[in-house]
Amino acid sequence: MTSSTPQVNPTFDLSSCEQEPIRTPGSIQPHGFVLALDATGRVVQASDNLVQHLGKPPAAVLGGTLADAIGAPAAAALQPELQDERVRERPSFAATIRLSEKDHCCFDVLAHRYDTLLMLEFEAMTRAGAADFRHLYPLVGDFLQQLNDSDTIEQMSRTAADEIRTVTGFGRVLVYKFDEEGHGHVLAESNDGSLPSYLGQRFPASDIPKQARELYAANRIRLISDANYTPARLVPPVNPLTGAPNDLSFAALRSVSPIHLQYMRNMGTLASMSVSLMVKGRLWGLISCHNAAACHIPFDKRTACEQLGQILALRITSREDADELQFRLEVRRVMVSVLAGLTQGADFIENMGSVFPELLQFARAGGAAVAVDDRILRYGDTPDESQVRALIGWLDQHTHGDLYHTDRLVEHYLPAGAFLHCASGLLAMPISRIHKHYLLWFRPEFVHTVDWAGNPHAKEAPPDAPRQLSPRTSFATWRETIHGRSAPWHPGEIEMALEFRTALLGIALERAEQMAELAEELGRANKELEAFSYSVSHDLRAPLRHIVGFSDLLLEAAGNDTLDKRQRFLKNIKESARLAGKLVDDLLSFSQMGRASLRPVRVNMNELVRSCVDKLTLDTQGRHVQWHVGDLPEIVADPTFIQLALYNLLSNAVKFTSQRDPAIIRVDGRRDGTETVFDVSDNGVGFNMDYVHKLFGVFQRLHRMEDFQGTGIGLANVRRIVERHGGRVSATSSGGHGATFTFTIPNTLPSA
Incomplete structure (x- = not known):
């Protein structure tokens, strides 16, 4: 392993970190060497530090076999582990080998296939035997048990930091989370006192460029053993099979950016290791390990740390999901309470005003306002009415979505500077696409301080200096006071607000209907x-x-x-x-x-018909009337109302058969699925079916009063009684050949 004299804050002639070739550096870290094989097993590329490790230059191995390069015994030990199905794009442990009997130095060999090559990385080890992974299983078991005893993400992160510092021996282990803007916030730290504490501090997003974050997401672990290393170049410098620079994204020995190496030196650390925390497919944060002196961590311990990081990420996912679910349930509970209150009266804006306390709780706001046409109701700590009207005018012109939210209103709407104390944050919900109808929530200013590890706004060079890039040199705590912002809006609040808006529109639509x-x-x-x-x-x-x-x-x-x-x-x-x-x-x-309440009981329809026939005895005196009453099924109904309907139908039959001798009147009933059907038929004069639609109307007669007396209300009563029971009534006739009136009663009556 080689080391050069530390450099002190050089500048790098790079236009931007985003253009730096971090995936294709063309070199490796020198604590190991690389051999790249093609599909035939020939060595087609090697690192230029073979002399230090093998005692031979790259030219001596290029074009030869693996056995030619490292010796037949070592190659034979490796060969079974290099089968296609065993080697994938992420490095896996192949074997620990000794290149000769006289050589006491061992190499851990990692293998992966990527960029058309089989990449073999040989990491020099000081131990005598092979890597031992047996300690990994009890370590994982103990770690899981400790996480189960932790309630918060901070506690779990602290446990992980302690475990990884124990495994690696690094002086400081940080666990930090990226916020919405990409800044890293240190949640937990394990520190032996050899390095400054960064607990609670923030690192600006600019410390980790976008392409570096993408690489962290792809390759979950990275080790830098010595920030003062001199890179070992690949020979030839490009992939001989593709003619392009080698993509070393997954190589454990991949050389890193010289800017990052200077960043480490500026921070006072010569060795570092990072483990990516992936939560739901995104880079949630990092476990970042630092040491004041150079330090190499072998693959078995790195594997243990990677496993601990994956377990921590899974527990973070579980904890965040549980917290999110609890939060959404609480917000939904409040929303249901609000919606229940909004359905109590006919005046929407008055209803909204009656649930203002719940509206504030729903959005964790300090004030709220509802505007409908020229009416504005305010509750809590809000801007005055003229300021609310001006804000609504601005919203109407500049926002066109279903929801507008910001935790820094003054950056978008300058007049908000006059009411920062009560409305630094705004959640605005348009209730109408046509009118200026809005529901507004206001959050007060949240003045707070942020401790940065160094001034994130400091300029390394004056504005007129040539554009060169160098990492910042100071990591001393720099405190910034934040003004003009409110507490941020939670994604769950935004989603619930959208759902609330849909429900409001549903209420408005229902009211309109x-x-x-x-x-x-x-x-x-x-x-x-x-x-x-x-x-x-x-x-x-x-x-x-x-x-x-x-x-x-x-x-x-x-x-x-x-x-x-x-x-x-x-x-x-x-x-x-x-x-x-x-x-x-x-x-x-x-x-x-139309007003009387139904009192349904089980009704014997045969007895009901007999009582009606008895009442009609006076009207049938001196006439020859034949009654044919079938075996009628029982129903559940109001007996008084049903008797009145039956009496009207039978009275009609008696009346309109007055010119028949004999008069024949039939009453039949049957079950039909979910209802019971009754027919009252006669052989009377009937009616013209062209006017059947008038038959059940009030004061509607299809015959002259001189011929058949009546008030024209009887059949209207029949229809109203049947429909009150949830049934239907109809009539059919062929003029001069009688009529049939049919009504149905459901087997299960509708609720009142």
Whole structure:
């Protein structure tokens, strides 16, 4: 292993870290060597430090076999481990070999296939025997047990940092998480005191360029044994099979950026190792290990650390999912409470005002406002009404999505500087696409300090200096006070707010449908009222006119007419008064049908029909009427209402068969799926089916009153009674050959 004199903060002639070829550096770290084989097993590339490790230059092995390069015994020991199915794109342990009996130095050999080559990496080891992975299993078991006893991600991270420092012997182990902006926040630290503590501090996102983060996500572990190393170049410098620079993304010995090496030296660390924490497919954070002196960690210990990192990532996933679920359940519970309150009254904005406390709890806000047309209701700590109106005007012009949210409103809307104390954060929900209807939540300013490991805003060179890149030199704690921001909006809050908006629109749509249905119902009721008023005035006028007319005749003929004539006048007066009284009684009955509550019980329909027939005895005296009543099934219904409907149907049958001898009236019933069907048939005069749609309306008659007397309300009562039970009523006839009236009663009545 070679080491050069430490360099002190050089500058690097690079235009940007993003262009640095970190995947194809063309070199490796010198604590090992590399041999690259083609498909035939020939060595086609080697690192230029073979002289130090094998005592021969690269030219001596290129084109030869593996046995030619490392000796037949070592090659024979390796060969069984290099089968195609065993070697993949990520390095795996192949064997620990000794190149000669006299040589006491062993090499751990790692193998992987990538970039069309079989890459063999030989890492020099000081131990005498092969790598021993047996300690990995109890280590993992103990670690899992300790994680199970941890409640928070910080506690789990602290446990992981302690375990990995024990395994590696590094002086400081950090566990840090990347925030939404890419800054690293140190959650846990295990430190032996040889290096400064960074616990709780932040590292700016610029410390790890985008392409480096992508590489961290692809290759989960990376070791730098000595930041002062001199790279060993590959010979030839490009992949001989592709003609392009070798992609060493998964090589354990891959050389790293000279900028990063200087970064390490500036930090006072000569050895480092990082383990990627992947949570749900994204780079959540890193376990970052540092040591003040050069230090090599063998593959078996690196494997143990990688396993611990994977276990920690899984537990972080589980903990975050559980916390997220609990958070969403709580927000949803509040949302359900709010929605329940919004359905209590007809005035939307007043309803919204009644649930303001729950709205604040829903969004963890300090204030809220609802704007509908020119009305604005505010609750809690909010901007004044004029400021809210101006903000809504800005939102209407500049935001067009289903939701707008920011934790730094003043950066987007400069007038917000006047009310930072109550509205540094804003969650705005448009309720209408056409009108300025908004629901707004405000979060107050959250003034807080952030401790950075060095000033992230410091300039390394004046603005007019040539564009060169060098890593920052200071990692001393630099405290920044953050103004003009609120607590950030949680992704779960945003999703729940979108769901809340959908529910609000659903309530508004339901209200609109109810209003439309009510308008339609009112229109229908107005038409029925007009017809009702006309019929009442017409039908009541006739008997009343008769009463007045015959009374006048009686007065004019007082003492002059015969007794028979006066009796005829009095009879007509009595009959007209009776008809008017019956009309009023039927109207009252029809009105009661819509208001009275049903009292359903089990009803014997055969007994009900017999009682109706008995009541009709007076109307059938002197007539030949044949009653045919089948075996009727029982139903569950209000017996009083059903008896009235049956009586009306049977009375109609008796009336309209008055010209038949014999009159034949049938009553039948049957079960039909979920309902019971009843038919009342007669052989009377029937009716014209062209007017069947009028049959069940109030005061609708299809025959002249002179031929068949009646008020025209009976069948309307039948329909109302049947429909109150959730059933249907219909009628069929062929004029002059009788009629059949059918009504159904559900086997299970609808709820009231």
